[in-house]
Structures are given as structure tokens and as C-alpha cells.
Amino acid sequence: MRVLGPPGWVAAVLFRVLLGSEGGAMAHGEVRLTTTASGHPAWLVSDHGTVRRLLTDPRLDVYHEDPAGAPRCFASGPFGPPQQWTPDAAEDHLRMRRLVGRSMSARRLAGLRPRIQEIVDGLLDDLAAAPRHADFHRLVSAPLPPLVLRELFGVPDDEGGDFDGWLHDAISDHDPDRMVRGITGLSPYVATLVRRRIAEPRGDVPTDLAAAHTEDPEHWTMERLTGAACLILLAGVGPTMDAIDDSLVRLSADADQWAAVRESPELVENAVEELLRLSAITAAGTRTPFGIPRWAGTDVTVDGTTIRKGELVLLDIHAASHDERHIAEPDRLDVHRTGKTPLIFGAGAHYCLGAPLARMQLCILFRTLIGRFPAMRLAVPAGGIRSRDPRLAVGSTGLPVAW
Numbered sequence: 496m497r498v499l500g501p502p503g504w505v506a507a508v509l510f511r512v513l514l515g516s517e518g519g520a521m522a523h524g525e526v527r528l529t530t531t532a533s534g535h536p537a538w539l540v541s542d543h544g545t546v547r548r549l550l551t552d553p554r555l556d557v558y559h560e561d562p563a564g565a566p567r568c569f570a571s572g573p574f575g576p577p578q579q580w581t582p583d584a585a586e587d588h589l590r591m592r593r594l595v596g597r598s599m600s601a602r603r604l605a606g607l608r609p610r611i612q613e614i615v616d617g618l619l620d621d622l623a624a625a626p627r628h629a630d631f632h633r634l635v636s637a638p639l640p641p642l643v644l645r646e647l648f649g650v651p652d653d654e655g656g657d658f659d660g661w662l663h664d665a666i667s668d669h670d671p672d673r674m675v676r677g678i679t680g681l682s683p684y685v686a687t688l689v690r691r692r693i694a695e696p697r698g699d700v701p702t703d704l705a706a707a708h709t710e711d712p713e714h715w716t717m718e719r720l721t722g723a724a725c726l727i728l729l730a731g732v733g734p735t736m737d738a739i740d741d742s743l744v745r746l747s748a749d750a751d752q753w754a755a756v757r758e759s760p761e762l763v764e765n766a767v768e769e770l771l772r773l774s775a776i777t778a779a780g781t782r783t784p785f786g787i788p789r790w791a792g793t794d795v796t797v798d799g800t801t802i803r804k805g806e807l808v809l810l811d812i813h814a815a816s817h818d819e820r821h822i823a824e825p826d827r828l829d830v831h832r833t834g835k836t837p838l839i840f841g842a843g844a845h846y847c848l849g850a851p852l853a854r855m856q857l858c859i860l861f862r863t864l865i866g867r868f869p870a871m872r873l874a875v876p877a878g879g880i881r882s883r884d885p886r887l888a889v890g891s892t893g894l895p896v897a898w
């Protein structure tokens with residue numbers, strides 16, 4: 496039996512505090528039995544090697560034969576339950592990944608780079624116009640991801656306001672009414688964009704979706720295409736916004752590390768990887784304090800523990816990123832650290848399709864920000880920042896900064 500170090504211990508406490516779990520975790524080697532907020536049992540895995548291995552194990556996935564009766568993380572809310580298992584579910588998912596992957600190709604993202612730089616420059620101009628203190632979340636972190644997605648989806652300027660509003664509503668998963676309002680606005684709008692591109696193709700995501708519909712209308716129904724588009728949009732906004740907030744808080748709190756990037760801007764890629772590794776952000780669809788939920792599709796034995804078919808497994812990517820058997824001094828921010836790919840984008844069959852775009856936004860933003868605002872710092876103690884999602888303690892609703 497492994498005795499958990501501080502990260503696992505912190506995770507176990509957080510689990511009880513944030514999810515209101517009654518019971519303590521029972522250790523079974525690398526796998527610990529615990530209880531979720533909805534009162535369901537779950538297997539918690541927090542060491543780096545096992546988390547990584549299980550993320551790529553096809554016997555654990557997001558499907559369940561009986562989603563309504565399955566163990567889950569939260570008692571209510573749209574996130575947390577598994578998806579319905581069908582014989583075609585995995586194949587359909589693969590087809591969706593191929594389509595979305597093509598839409599987010601390296602070539603398309605390279606073409607987007609200068610535009611992202613312009614967007615960042617514009618947002619930082621707005622920040623610079625403030626009287627040496629401002630809300631960084633309102634002026635930069637919140638608008639940046641929607642503005643980038645407007646480009647990717649070819650949203651005309653005069654429709655951008657509605658688009659941004661729906662996006663912000665749709666990612667408010669702690670406020671289900673607001674979330675439904677957002678999705679109700681977004682879905683028909685995205686379908687309209689695809690229909691426009693069937694008539695008049697361009698080089699954007701709706702054009703790729705329209706082409707898929709024209710090639711195989713039986714599979715790529717408008718409903719499926721709208722689902723794929725909404726997945727990109729919803730998955731793309733919240734975690735990127737939270738990652739920007741979280742990274743600013745961490746980096747600005749460490750004067751030496753901030754100075755290292757200021758003096759050697761080429762360190763920014765390393766710095767972003769390290770900030771992502773340390774970050775506690777979660778992705779849409781995986782919104783638990785432990786990162787990634789999976790359900791066993793068959794009995795699976797892990798380190799001597801048998802996880803039965805249908806049981807819930809929580810792959811704690813955050814604790815795994817602090818596993819000192821994987822990384823030395825795991826809690827220290829070190830922008831010179833290399834070679835430790837973060838698990839924050841997951842791994843395996845569901846690996847984040849937007850990881851290159853997220854990294855690009857963070858790198859462009861932090862390189863430009865540190866160059867233009869070399870003395871930026873938080874204007875409030877880090878502990879006083881209100882989180883965007885109170886259940887998860889990530890992101891912010893406002894980030895006062897001064898320079």
C-alpha cells in the first residue's frame with residue numbers, strides 16, 4: 496500500500512470539503528475507494544503513472560449502459576453523468592474526433608496566429624487605457640477565448656455580441672438555467688452558420704462541418720454537426736479563461752519567475768507548460784475537482800483492486816501533476832522546467848482537441864503581457880479572489896491587477 500504524500504492528502508481533504516463527502520477514502524494500493532457528493536462510491540486514483548495508464552486504457556470510458564442509474568460526481572447538473580453506451584458510441588466518437596481534428600489542423604491554427612496576436616494587442620490596449628489598475632478578468636481573460644472562437648467560426652462582427660453572450664451563459668454550469676439559455680441561443684445559431692457555408696464555403700470550422708454534411712448527410716445530420724460545433728465552443732471557452740486567470744495569479748505571485756520570463760521571453764512556452772501543470776482548472780464535461788471521471792466498461796484489475804463493470808473511477812490529474820515520484824519539488828513553479836508534459840489536457844481517446852489552440856493563446860498572451868506590463872501584480876491577496884465556479888475553486892469572477 497502506498498502512503499499518500501501531501502498532494503494525495505490535500506486531494507482527499509478537498510474532496511470532502513468541495514463535494515461534501517461524508518466518508519473517508521479507503522486505500523487499495525494506487526486506487527482508493529471514496530464517496531462523491533451524490534453519495535456514490537468512486538475509485539480515486541491520484542498517482543501520475545496509474546492516472547496516465549488508465550486514461551489510455553480503453554476499458555475505462557465515458558459510457559455506461561444505464562446513465563441514469565450510474566454512480567456520478569454531483570447529485571444534479573448537466574455534468575457528471577456518463578453518456579449512453581451504444582454499440583456505435585465509440586465509432587461515432589472517433590468520427591467526431593476526425594472531423595473536429597481536421598477543423599483544428601496545424602495549418603489552420605498557424606493561419607490564426609497573427610489574428611490572435613492582433614486580438615491580444617487590442618485587449619491589452621484596453622487594459623493600458625485604464626488608470627494603472629483594472630480588472631484583468633473582465634478586460635482580458637473573459638473576452639479572449641470567445642474572440643478567438645469567433646475567428647475560428649467566421650462569426651461576423653455584428654453577430655459577435657450575441658455569440659459571446661451565449662458562450663458565457665452556456666459555460667455557467669453552476670447555474671443550470673443560465674446554461675440552458677446559452678445553449679438554446681448557441682445551437683440554432685451554429686446550425687445557421689453551417690447552412691450559410693453550404694451555400695457559400697470559406698476557410699473556417701462551419702465550412703468543414705458543411706462539407707461533412709454534403710459528403711455524408713446520413714451520418715452528419717444537422718443535429719450531429721451542431722453537437723460537434725457546440726462541443727468545440729463549450730470545451731474551448733471555460734478552461735482557457737480559467738487557465739489564463741490561474742496562470743496570471745501564479746506567475747505574478749512569484750517575482751523571480753515573472754522576472755525570468757521578462758528577461759528571457761523565449762521561456763514563455765516552458766512557463767506555460769509549467770503553469771498548466773500546476774493549474775487546478777478542469778475542462779467542460781470533466782468538471783470535478785479531480786479532473787476526469789471514467790466508468791468501467793468491463794471488470795478491470797488495477798494494482799490488485801478489481802473495479803467492477805459500471806463503477807466510477809476518478810482520474811485525479813491534478814494530484815498526479817504533483818506526484819513527487821514523477822517530478823522533483825512538484826509544488827514549485829519553475830519556468831525553466833522542461834520535459835514534463837502536463838496531464839491537464841487528458842490523454843488517450845479523449846485527449847483535448849483544442850490543446851494546441853489553448854497553448855497558442857496562453858503563449859501569445861503572456862509573452863505580450865509581460866513585455867508590455869513588466870511590473871504587473873495582483874492588487875488583492877490571492878486568497879481574496881472569488882472563483883468562477885464556487886464548487887471547484889477555479890478561475891475567477893474578477894481579477895484586480897495594478898502595474
Ligand code: HEM
Nearest residue numbers: 727730731734735738778839840841845847848849852853
Ligand atoms: C487550457 C485550456 C484547456 C484545457 C485545460 C482543456 C482540457 C481538456 C481535457 C482534460 C479534455 C479531455 C476530457 C476527457 O478526457 O474526458 C478535453 C477535451 C476536449 N477539449 Fe479541451 N481543454 C482546453 C482548451 C480547449 C480548447 C481551446 C478547445 C477548442 C477550441 C478544446 C476542445 C476540446 C474538445 C473538442 C474536447 C473533446 C475531445 C473528445 O471527447 O474526444 N479544449 N479538454
